[in-house]
Amino acid sequence: MAICRFSPSCDVFLDINDEGRLECVACRLDDRATFQAFDKQAMKAHLEEHVTAGHKVPDAVFEDLDQKAW
Numbered sequence: 001m002a003i004c005r006f007s008p009s010c011d012v013f014l015d016i017n018d019e020g021r022l023e024c025v026a027c028r029l030d031d032r033a034t035f036q037a038f039d040k041q042a043m044k045a046h047l048e049e050h051v052t053a054g055h056k057v058p059d060a061v062f063e064d065l066d067q068k069a070w
């Protein structure tokens with residue numbers, strides 16, 4: 001299940017894999033490798049790195065990470 005996809009307003013593709021783990025797919029911070037986060041806090045920290053790098057990460061993604069119980 002994709003949480004967000006690449007679009008003009010989004011530079012990250014977040015997914016949840018079969019094990020229920022959050023993934024940053026084709027990560028632009030890591031030469032298009034897939035970053036796996038062990039929990040939501042780790043993914044939020046990772047997304048902050050994207051923002052710091054000037055990438056677009058919609059606010060709604062952070063809100064989803066806060067509010068949804070995956």
Ligand SMILES: [Zn+2]
Pocket residue numbers: 012024025027028029035046050
């Ligand atoms: Zn990433």
